[in-house]
Amino acid sequence: MGDNSRTKLSKSVLDMKFMKKTKDRVEKEADDAEGNAMYSSEITEDMKKSGTIFVNTSIMNCRNLIEGRLSFGGMNPDIEKIMSDTYVKQLEDAEKQNEKDVSDQEMAEGYSTLNKTMAKKFQTKKARSKKFMKPKPMD
Amino acid sequence: MVVNVGDVVLPGECLPEPRSNKGVVILGPGLRRSEDDSKGLTVSRAGVLCHKAPNMYWVEGHAKRYVPCKGDLVVGVVAKKSGDQFKIDIGSAEHASLSAFSFEGATKKQKPDLQVGDVVYAKLVTAHREMEPELVCVNKYFKAANLGPLSNQGFLLNLDSRLIVRLLDVQHPLLAVLAKTCAYEIAIGMNGKVFVMGRTSKDTMHVAEALLAAQHHDNVTT
Numbered sequence: 001m002g003d004n005s006r007t008k009l010s011k012s013v014l015d016m017k018f019m020k021k022t023k024d025r026v027e028k029e030a031d032d033a034e035g036n037a038m039y040s041s042e043i044t045e046d047m048k049k050s051g052t053i054f055v056n057t058s059i060m061n062c063r064n065l066i067e068g069r070l071s072f073g074g075m076n077p078d079i080e081k082i083m084s085d086t087y088v089k090q091l092e093d094a095e096k097q098n099e100k101d102v103s104d105q106e107m108a109e110g111y112s113t114l115n116k117t118m119a120k121k122f123q124t125k126k127a128r129s130k131k132f133m134k135p136k137p138m139d
Numbered sequence: 140m141v142v143n144v145g146d147v148v149l150p151g152e153c154l155p156e157p158r159s160n161k162g163v164v165i166l167g168p169g170l171r172r173s174e175d176d177s178k179g180l181t182v183s184r185a186g187v188l189c190h191k192a193p194n195m196y197w198v199e200g201h202a203k204r205y206v207p208c209k210g211d212l213v214v215g216v217v218a219k220k221s222g223d224q225f226k227i228d229i230g231s232a233e234h235a236s237l238s239a240f241s242f243e244g245a246t247k248k249q250k251p252d253l254q255v256g257d258v259v260y261a262k263l264v265t266a267h268r269e270m271e272p273e274l275v276c277v278n279k280y281f282k283a284a285n286l287g288p289l290s291n292q293g294f295l296l297n298l299d300s301r302l303i304v305r306l307l308d309v310q311h312p313l314l315a316v317l318a319k320t321c322a323y324e325i326a327i328g329m330n331g332k333v334f335v336m337g338r339t340s341k342d343t344m345h346v347a348e349a350l351l352a353a354q355h356h357d358n359v360t361t
Contacts, residue, residue: 052159052162052163052164052178053162053164054163054164054166054172055163055164055165056165056167056208056209057165057167057208057209057210058167058168058208058209058211058329059167059197059199059304060210060211060212060307060329061165061167061210062167062189062191062195062197063304063307063308064309065304065307065308066307066308067212067285068212068303068306068307068325068327068329068333069212069260069285069286069325069326070314070325070326070327071323071324071325072314072315072317072318072322072323072324073321073322074322075322075323075324075336075338076324079285079324082284082285087309090309091309094309094310098310
């Protein structure tokens, strides 16, 4: 197959019924080559190497903002129907978060201090005790 | 000059190595990729640099001029009508274009009835530095949902961009408190334009006044 890709097959050969797979492949290769030639001037070596992709987004996604089309007190029933799926749920989630006595963050911190205390227990005495530094004599 | 998260930043400063997740970095407003360092970011707006784990960066600050951003929901005023295209004033440097076909159920024969001066709530689909911004009034399923033309009995006002961000925080109490005193509907655009409509014009003005007064309160929501 390796040699095959180098040799160019004539159009009439590719049009034969059993050559369908090869024909597709040859067409794809030609397409890729064309695309590469078209954009090669725009793509620098640096871009290929770094591979970091930057995606732009709205501040709504950054701050978890709600959609700004709202209706209250039955003013616009259509909007309130849509709101019941999104806004009301977000509101309930936020309330649930506020109700917690101990936030997730505090919980994690509490556990990590416990971890340290337990870790100390299994340390050797030598590692635990810091070397006592003799204070400098005062003049 | 190199900056860190939480710093006050100025346009032109760089963030050399943003944290990426699987090679992807998400940029909010106020940042763009730097031109000489393919891995770095350049700040394009003055403000405070914010970061959300794992890979989101943006700049928050006071801005009088709206800079369009892809995905923003905005309120705009029809400024010009030409054939199948509307030019919409969204407060940016250039008018945004809105096709008459990007409404739910619109066809060549059945176009939306929009006049110059009407207000629409729309989504920005393209926002580039070099190109005119483009709006649509349908979601990804080609349904109108909460987008589309707004009633012409309401009131349109311009608010500070920082207040907009605060209002759209689900925990901000102002909208819920106003809902207790009167029935109203509102369309808050990220561009600072806000459309309010109450049952009576007294209600409308009541809500509008409250929003204008809220601009002068500080950022603390509690």
